[in-house]
Each structure stands twice: as C-alpha cells, then as structure tokens.
Amino acid sequence: MKLENNRFLALFNDNGAMTSMSLVGDKYEANFILNSENEKWLPNTKQWGLGFLTAGHNHREFMNADSVKLENGILTAKYSVTFTDPRTFCVWDGDREKSRVDRRIILTVTREMKDDGLWETYEYFNDSEKYVILDEVGIYSSFYDVYTLGENILWKRVNQHIWAGGGLSYIEAVRQSGIGPHLGLITVDGDFESFQIDEVNTSNVRGAISLVAHQVRIASQRSVSFRRVVTDFNDRREFEKKILSYTGHPIVDYGMMTVPDGEEIQLRVIEPGKLKYIKLDGIKIEGKNGLYTYKPKQYGEIKGKIVYGDKVTDITYFALRNEKELLLRRADFIVENQRIDDPADPRYGAFVPFNIEKERKMLVSDIEDLYYGIPDRNDSRERYNMGRLLAQLTLKLGTDKYVKYLRDYCAYLEKFIVDAENGDVWDSSYRNEAAKYYANGLTLTDDCSDMRFRSYNYTWIASFYFDMYRITHESHFMEVASTVAMAHLERFPTRSLSCSQSFIDAVREIGRDKLADRIQAEFNRQTDRFAEMDEDYDPGEVSYEQGTVMAVARQMFDAYDITGDKKYIGFGEKQLVRLQAFEGNQPNYLVNCMPIRHWDGFWFGALELWGDTMPHGGAVFSGSTYLADYRCTGNPEMLLHAKKCEYAHLTLIRDDGASWNTHIAPEKVNGRPAGCFDPLANDQDWAYFTFVDDFLTK
Secondary structure (H helix, E strand, C coil): CEEECCCEEEEECCCCCEEEEEECCCCCCCCCECCCCCCCCCCHHHCECCEEEEECCEEEEECCCCEEEEECCEEEEEEEEEEEECCCCCCHHHCHHHHCEEEEEEEEEEEEEECCEEEEEEEEEECCCCCEEEEEEEEECCECCECCCCCCHHHCCEEEEEEECECCEEEEEEECCCCCCEEEEEEEECCECEEEEECCCCCCECCEEEEEEEEEEECCCCEEEEEEEEEEECCHHHHHHHHHHHHCCCEEECCCCEECCCCCEEEEEEECCCEEEEEECCEEECEECCEEEECCCCCEEEEEEEEECCEEEEEEEEECCCHHHHHHHHHHHHHHHCECCCCCCCCCCCECCEECCCCEECCHHHHCCCCCCCHHHCCCHHHHHHHHHHHHHHHHHCCCCCHHHHHHHHHHHHHHCECCCCCCECCCCCHHHHHHHCCCCCCCCCCCCCCCCCHHHHHHHHHHHHHHHHHHCCHHHHHHHHHHHHHHHHHCCCCCCCCCHHHHHHHHHCCCHHHHHHHHHHHHHHHHHHHHHCCCCCCCCCCCCHHHHHHHHHHHHHHHHHHCCCHHHHHHHHHHHHHHCCECCCCECCCCCCECCCCHHHHHCCCCCCCCEEEEHHHHHHHHHHHHHHHHHCCHHHHHHHHHHHHHHHHHECCCCCECCEEECCCEECCEECCEEECEECCCHHHHHHHHHHHCCC
16 A cells, blocks of 8 residues: 655555655665565564553553455554553452553554645544553654665665653654755654664664653543654755744754853753743743843753743753862772772783672672673773773873873773784783683684684784873883784774874884884775765664764864865865754754664673663764864854764763763663663763863863
C-alpha cells in the first residue's frame, strides 16, 4: 500500500507499519525510514507506527492489526490490546476481585498525504467500564539511522536529533551528508516527554526509537489523540520555521547552554510565535528586543519552561563552576583515587577506572567474568588520557604538582606498554595474555585488526610523550614520541595521526632531522589521500561516526598549519558540513550541539548500557576541530560552536573532582532503566585535556 503525491511517496506493509518514505525526484532514491526488510535485526513489530502501552505491571504491544484499509487517499489501521488491572482502584474489605477491571484499548492510526508531507493521527480509545491510567504510550518512530559505508551512502542514511520535551517533540532527521533536502517528524498535538531505544546491540545501529508519553488518563468510552507530520526541509532554520508554523513554538537561539562561571544566560527569541513567557529557576524572565537574560544564583542545573499557546516545553541550562578550579579538582581526584599507588604492584603508577558511586577502583581481575568489553576498562587504552590531562595542566598552568605522578606513569608505560626501540604500543599490560579478553577472538596480524596494537593508542602515546618533552625538555621523551608517531604512520597508513608543526620542530630539536622529514612526508602523503577521498572513508571500530569525519577535518587544518596552503582549509570545511550533521539544537545542555554517539556507555560505562551518550569525552574533539577552523579562518561562529561543545563536557565533573562517564539520554534502552549518568570515571578525560589545551591558559 502507498500514499503519494508529486513530492512524497510513503509505503506501508499489510500490518499498517510504514516501511518507506522518500522524496519524489531524489537523486539518491533514499528511503528515510528504518525497516526490517533492509535491517534484519529490526523486528517487524517495532517498525514505524507500531507501539506499546504500559499500565503498572502490564506491558502490551500493538503488534498485529485488526484491520488495515486504504480508501479515498486515507490509510486506516486498527489495533487493540486487552489486560486486567487489579490495582487502579481501592480494594475494599480485602476483596481484590471487586476492584479488578478488564481493560481494552483500541488504537486507530490514520494517515493522509498532503502537500506538505505525511500526516498521522494516533487515537487511543478506552473501551472499558472505567477510566484507565497508561503509564507509557510509545510510538515507534525510527528514521534510517545506521552507520555503514558505500557509494553515496551518506545521502541515504540520516542522523536523528530527538527532542521529547513535553509540548515540543520532534525528530530532525538530517542526511549524513549534511546536505538537504532532509525529512523530519513534528508532533502537532499531544505531549511526548521522553524517548526509548530498543533492539540496539552494536555500535553501528542507533536502534528502534519510540517517542513516549507518560501518565495518559483516558475516561471510559473516550479517547486521547496524538497528531504528527512528517515533512521535508533543507536546513535547520527551515525546520525551525516549520515547527513554529505547526505548533507556535518560538524560534530560539539558546546561546551557551553551559554557562561559564560569572556569566549570564543569554537566550534570544528570533521569532516569537505563540510565546507567552519563559521561566528559569521558577522565575519569569523579562525579554528586551527579543533578548532574555538571567544570572544564575548557584552552580548546577537551571531548569526552566517555555510556555507558548496552550503548550509547555522544558529547557535546561547548567551554571558551571570556575573551569580552572574544576579541572584541578579533577586532576587531584585522579592522582588520589585512580592510580595504582601500591609500590609492590608491578603496574605502579598506572591509571585505572573508578566507580564514583561505589568508591572503588575497577581492575580487570575484578570484572573479567562480568563485562563484555574488558579491554575498554583496563589499565591502558583511553586511560592514557588521564596522563594527558595532568600533562596539559602542568604545561598550561606552569605547576610541577603532577610531575612526579607523570614520571611514575612513564615508568609504567615503558615497562609494559611502549617499546621505545620500534615504536610498538601494546593495548594492555597483559600484552599477549590479553587475547582472552577480546570477545570476538584475536587476529594476530600486522594490520589494524590486530587489537594487541590498536591504532588510537599510538596517537595518544605520541602526543603524551610530546607533552612530556615540552614539560621536561628531556630528549628521551621526544625520541619515544617520534618513534611511536612513525610506527603509526607505517602501520596504519589510512588512520589519521594528530600532528603539528611544533611536533615536527621538536623532532628536529633532538637532532633527528631525517626522521622529521619522514614524518612530515608521510603526514603530507596521508593528508593528500584524505583530501582526495571525499566521502570514501575507511571504516574504523565504528563503521562511520563523528570521529571518522572529525579526524579527517582536523588533519586538514593541521596540514594548513604546517604548509600554509589554503586549499586544506577548503577540504576541511567541506568535512565540517558532515561533522555538524551529527549535532542537534535541542534546548538542554546535555545534548545541545553534542555530536551523536550511542555506543560509549556500553563499552566504557559501569552500567554497560547502549543508547545516546551526550555529553561524552569522545565528542569533544568536534569542538577542538571547530576551534582549529576558527584559528585558520577567524570565523566567530566556529569559536562559539567550539565553546558550546567543549564547555558542556565539564558538566560531567562533580564538585569533588570525580567524573561521571557520560549521560545516557534515553529513558530506557532495551527495556533497562536509563536516563541517567553512568558512574564509571574511565575514558572521559580526553574531554578535559582537550579543553585545557584549547581554552585554559596561564
């Protein structure tokens, strides 16, 4: 079955679920809708337009249609579920049977294609004798958000920016190419307060997304409806204009949603729509010429409301403690709690994860039978970035407070991890014995599939040892840095290496001119290859993600810094279009301007949850890339974009210096409770050393 006009084409299966929606005349013939025919992991019962309800212990899915018909351009599908609820009403005289009520909910979904897009109405009718309380009403609404590579694939897959803030709820589905036209979903009637993700089990798929309404009360023989439109748009401003036209929600520039210490919140209303007032901390704030300002009274979250028409939506800022003070607290916490400080331990000086709720270090020996991703919780890998944070603070603040710990750490690295002679960087202090911890087996080769020698580790170690050289001016550290850098370029020719003119100059300073020439020549060769490949990316540990694009863009700006050739700025800014496609503009500091990442909580967290991780340390490199562009071009928008991204990550640091791993955005993931901060201080410190390098100065 299909609904179509001269602009849109939507296809539906016999169960009434939408399996495809495309734009007529689209050069790439993209299907914007996730479906189980193309993605076998997606059950038929969780395709677009199906859903579920929850009432206490009762969880029922609208799986099989009672009827589906297409008449006069209107597609109607009906579903029904029944359950018995013994606990909604009082139980008199201990007789539970007197309070038992059989429930029957009839869902009628109607769809019609109009000039502006596909209109959907979901009507829930209570065919019961008494009122019903539905704790959850969920509607599966998944655009084709899957990471893969192939010809023109970035034009056929999307990044979904989800907001379920009550009166305002939408999904902005942007092609991964960053270039429109795109599709989006806007809720016109009805409130969705959260979203959930199901069926995600790999880093390369976002999962089945459902928008969820809470505490839906329906009187007997009455109904509650949700109305939505799937429509096209060319860019974010056009999408915001459509939201305004359908809902009356104002177009807003939220400004910095993570507010630096001592500064004001500045929120600018560009088009007011049906705006009535804005509240922050429970206080109505006054606007002047569209500019609303508010001085935070304390550190932490600042919750608010935007009230417009008869609707209300949430808005949340964060007032940040002084960033220097916060970062020093974080560094002190690391040396006091996250290092192996027993001189009898062979790994003395190493940094390890720490569960900030259980007040306990996490060691491989404690978790080897309890987690899937043991290497991501070992004494190496992303933990290197704790060392880099201490080193960056030492450089930027001119303090020697952490030098002893850094030297102890280098001793650990050179004992277990770094081969200073050939540049090998082992993935773990267990070396070959770590094979048992790689769940999918260990491929013993010389290429990037050999996880004993992980490509990322080389970049981090080379950069860390470069920092140590700048701190101590001891040539040994630069010898190691340059040897590891060259090993990376030779072993992983398709993987980006962070490099700079100052790094190459330092290699020359220690008398290694020929090695400096080799590093620069190989870096130039790699950069030119990246410039030529356009969207033909090499797959990494995640086939395609924010880090894939960021690494190429950043290398272009580094190449300009080294060569002065402006062509690299053009190549880099072409990548930025794709990089920004990963970021939404939702009114919450946790997700605003945060690139989508949805696997890090599973691999690096204590809770081992999939689901959107925003903010997360891996995302901060997007901000650093925008800053690199600003330094090349002077574009102030890139500076603001960089600050939005990088400052938000500091909100993960608690006042005592402990750090949450990330925030898991969905309310539930695969049925497990989420919507929370993960307590494992583990891999997020690359956000902090990046911030120090980019914004903190003496």
